Amino acid sequence: MIAVFVTGGTFDKEYNELTGELFFQETHLHEMLALGRSRLPVRVATLMMVDSLDMTSDQRMSIAKACREAPEDRLVLTHGTDTMVETAALLAAQVTGKTIVLTGAMVPWKFGSSDGLFNLGSALAFVQTLPSGVYLSMNGRCFPWDDVRKNKVKGEFEPVSTASGSGRI
Amino acid sequence: MIAVFVTGGTFDKEYNELTGELFFQETHLHEMLALGRSRLPVRVATLMMVDSLDMTSDQRMSIAKACREAPEDRLVLTHGTDTMVETAALLAAQVTGKTIVLTGAMVPWKFGSSDGLFNLGSALAFVQTLPSGVYLSMNGRCFPWDDVRKNKVKGEFEPVSTASGSGRI
Amino acid sequence: MIAVFVTGGTFDKEYNELTGELFFQETHLHEMLALGRSRLPVRVATLMMVDSLDMTSDQRMSIAKACREAPEDRLVLTHGTDTMVETAALLAAQVTGKTIVLTGAMVPWKFGSSDGLFNLGSALAFVQTLPSGVYLSMNGRCFPWDDVRKNKVKGEFEPVSTASGSGRI
Amino acid sequence: MIAVFVTGGTFDKEYNELTGELFFQETHLHEMLALGRSRLPVRVATLMMVDSLDMTSDQRMSIAKACREAPEDRLVLTHGTDTMVETAALLAAQVTGKTIVLTGAMVPWKFGSSDGLFNLGSALAFVQTLPSGVYLSMNGRCFPWDDVRKNKVKGEFEPVSTASGSGRI
Numbered sequence: 001m002i003a004v005f006v007t008g009g010t011f012d013k014e015y016n017e018l019t020g021e022l023f024f025q026e027t028h029l030h031e032m033l034a035l036g037r038s039r040l041p042v043r044v045a046t047l048m049m050v051d052s053l054d055m056t057s058d059q060r061m062s063i064a065k066a067c068r069e070a071p072e073d074r075l076v077l078t079h080g081t082d083t084m085v086e087t088a089a090l091l092a093a094q095v096t097g098k099t100i101v102l103t104g105a106m107v108p109w110k111f112g113s114s115d116g117l118f119n120l121g122s123a124l125a126f127v128q129t130l131p132s133g134v135y136l137s138m139n140g141r142c143f144p145w146d147d148v149r150k151n152k153v154k155g156e157f158e159p160v161s162t163a164s165g166s167g168r169i
Numbered sequence: 170m171i172a173v174f175v176t177g178g179t180f181d182k183e184y185n186e187l188t189g190e191l192f193f194q195e196t197h198l199h200e201m202l203a204l205g206r207s208r209l210p211v212r213v214a215t216l217m218m219v220d221s222l223d224m225t226s227d228q229r230m231s232i233a234k235a236c237r238e239a240p241e242d243r244l245v246l247t248h249g250t251d252t253m254v255e256t257a258a259l260l261a262a263q264v265t266g267k268t269i270v271l272t273g274a275m276v277p278w279k280f281g282s283s284d285g286l287f288n289l290g291s292a293l294a295f296v297q298t299l300p301s302g303v304y305l306s307m308n309g310r311c312f313p314w315d316d317v318r319k320n321k322v323k324g325e326f327e328p329v330s331t332a333s334g335s336g337r338i
Numbered sequence: 339m340i341a342v343f344v345t346g347g348t349f350d351k352e353y354n355e356l357t358g359e360l361f362f363q364e365t366h367l368h369e370m371l372a373l374g375r376s377r378l379p380v381r382v383a384t385l386m387m388v389d390s391l392d393m394t395s396d397q398r399m400s401i402a403k404a405c406r407e408a409p410e411d412r413l414v415l416t417h418g419t420d421t422m423v424e425t426a427a428l429l430a431a432q433v434t435g436k437t438i439v440l441t442g443a444m445v446p447w448k449f450g451s452s453d454g455l456f457n458l459g460s461a462l463a464f465v466q467t468l469p470s471g472v473y474l475s476m477n478g479r480c481f482p483w484d485d486v487r488k489n490k491v492k493g494e495f496e497p498v499s500t501a502s503g504s505g506r507i
Numbered sequence: 508m509i510a511v512f513v514t515g516g517t518f519d520k521e522y523n524e525l526t527g528e529l530f531f532q533e534t535h536l537h538e539m540l541a542l543g544r545s546r547l548p549v550r551v552a553t554l555m556m557v558d559s560l561d562m563t564s565d566q567r568m569s570i571a572k573a574c575r576e577a578p579e580d581r582l583v584l585t586h587g588t589d590t591m592v593e594t595a596a597l598l599a600a601q602v603t604g605k606t607i608v609l610t611g612a613m614v615p616w617k618f619g620s621s622d623g624l625f626n627l628g629s630a631l632a633f634v635q636t637l638p639s640g641v642y643l644s645m646n647g648r649c650f651p652w653d654d655v656r657k658n659k660v661k662g663e664f665e666p667v668s669t670a671s672g673s674g675r676i
Contacts, residue, residue: 010524010527015614015615015618017517017613017614017662018659018660018662020517020529020558022527022529032287033309035282035283035284035287036284036287036288036308036309037275037284037287037307037308037309037324037325038287038308038309039308039309039310039325039326039327040308040309040310051527106206106524107522107524108522110618110619110620111522111617111618111619112617112618112619113204113617114204115204115205115206117286117287117290118201118204118205118206118207118286118287118289118290119205119290120287120290121286121287121288121289121290121291121294121309122290122291122293122294123294124291124309125290125291125292125294125295125298125306125309125311126294126298128311129294129295129298129299129311130298137294138206139205139206139207139208139209140202140205140206140207140208140209140290140293140294141208141209142294142297142298152525153525155206155524155525156206156208157208158208179355179358184445184446184449186348186444186445186493187490187491187493189348189360189389191358191360220358275355276353276355277353279449279450279451280353280448280449280450281448281449281450282353282448321356322356324355324356370625371647373620373621373622373625374622374625374626374646374647375613375622375625375645375646375647375662375663376625376646376647377646377647377648377663377664377665378646378647378648444544451542452542453542453543453544455624455625455628456539456542456543456544456545456624456625456627456628457543457628458625458628459624459625459626459627459628459629459632459647460628460629460631460632461628461632462629462647463628463629463630463632463633463636463644463647463649464632464636466649467632467633467636467637467649468636475632476544477543477544477545477546477547478540478543478544478545478546478547478628478631478632479546479547480632480635480636493544494544494546495546496546
């Protein structure tokens with residue numbers, strides 16, 4: 001059994017047609033799994049629905065607690081991209097013996113051109129095959145938590161180290 | 170570097186608005202990788218564009234040859250679902266020392282509700298992490314080539330063996 | 339009140355992921371009206387669900403009967419494009435004193451790239467403003483029933499007459 | 508010949524995946540007309556790209572000027588919904604002898620669930636059939652400029668007058 005923990009992020013943002021603003025409602029994880037015809041045994045739980053720029057230390061601690069206490073050894077976490085690396089570092093310090101893969105999206109799932117479904121497919125595959133540890137899965141790649149950063153100019157993730165082969169598990 | 174070999178299948182079918190029939194034109198792999206914001210080093214090559222029910226032995230042999238001769242050790246193959254298992258078995262017999270992941274879609278990518286992007290994300294992740302061998306990646310799961318079949322009633326893939334835990338790498 | 343009569347056609351075709359064939363299930367008119375945020379008082383009724391190439395004389399007669407007996411004076415008919423002109427001619431002979439607009443789609447609504455929503459918007463507007471008579475609304479244009487044909491090479495509708503200004507009400 | 512003047516509004520908003528904000532780039536009118544398989548003789552011109560809440564008096568005057576000076580007698584104007592009624596009133600005062608239909612969208616076209624294509628189909632139909640005057644076309648309905656308001660709670664347009672039959676041309 002795999003647990004998928006939802007924390008919000010661009011992934012789940014929607015367009016409020018009354019105000020013209022983006023906001024959170026329910027997670028779209030269930031419909032995404034249905035669209036992908038996923039037959040994985042998965043437990044989906046919404047921990048919070050926040051923009052990762054607004055995520056507090058307390059919220060981050062509660063995510064770590066949920067990961068620790070989950071009966072599953074394999075966990076996917078949907079998360080805003082802006083502070084995904086920060087949460088990954090905390091999880092690496094606080095959770096041991098589990099495979100945790102954080103993923104997200106650059107464009108909301110509800111908008112036609114989202115990378116969300118691709119990223120979800122990747123994350124669920126990586127979480128099944130990688131040894132215990134904390135990873136980020138974005139752009140088809142998988143990064144260990146301590147060798148990744150978001151390149152905010154390009155809007156993509158990249159390894160911090162420059163050694164060839166980095167960013168590829 | 171990963172090679173993605175296109176052979177056709179539901180994945181790449183389009184709707185011909187003059188005849189009302191489904192047909193093949195160009196592959197959509199490039200736009201799917203773009204939508205997924207993939208930054209993987211990937212070489213895409215179209216080997217053929219056929220419905221897998223129409224695939225001949227010669228065509229299957231030419232796929233095996235292309236896999237053997239490819240400089241890449243990690244290969245993803247898009248393929249119609251109906252005879253995907255058959256091609257996988259041939260590849261297992263004819264190609265050694267490489268990780269080959271076959272994937273496809275139940276609904277064409279060009280139709281709104283396709284599982285193609287999810288499957289592509291999964292396949293590209295599995296191919297990076299699994300040891301050499303031939304696998305099928307569908308429904309978020311990954312199956313070794315010799316323990317999988319398409320359940321044509323349910324429209325999904327399942328392990329042949331009934332042992333618990335099957336169908337999960 | 340406007341009546342929308344559904345008869346099938348490309349408009350409502352779906353992809354059967356088990357057989358790879360196109361088929362009819364329920365009409366999508368309701369979700370299309372919802373997506374368009376339509377606030378028109380509309381009654382939707384499914385008369386039949388057929389490919390217009392398969393429509394029989396009896397079925398065509400039953401459509402005419404439904405139009406005659408409807409309490410509404412303004413009717414939109416969704417119809418396959420291949421024999422839309424034929425049905426329009428029958429309606430012109432059998433129904434008087436009502437504004438009837440036939441419309442359809444070149445690509446099924448469920449496929450991403452359908453013209454269906456555009457055509458539905460046009461047809462509902464034309465039916466509100468045109469005097470009684472039978473019309474075809476396709477390609478943003480509106481044609482009187484006796485000056486229109488489907489150009490099967492181009493996949494679009496055009497006036498039969500060549501006088502300038504034709505095909506524009 | 509019909510002129511379509513673009514002024515911005517929700518219609519043309521896009522999602523900036525680097526900042527997470529909505530912004531304007533190019534208009535999507537051309538791709539929308541292509542998707543609708545429109546064969547209407549149409550001239551598309553972008554007058555400005557603004558949120559209608561930010562539209563200045565000067566900008567509104569320049570729209571009126573463009574409408575007056577256009578060689579076409581039939582004009583569709585895409586416009587943000589928040590001040591669409593205000594612009595319509597100015598056009599009614601400043602432009603005579605032309606049929607002008609303002610339309611917009613509650614959800615950006617680039618997001619999967621937009622009403623934009625439906626509204627564009629309606630507006631292009633109304634502009635072909637209505638006598639000279641200024642109208643708003645939203646929600647499948649058409650309103651004369653002096654009997655319409657945006658209901659900001661419901662997110663839809665409605666007649667100001669309460670007489671039965673209002674809001675229907």
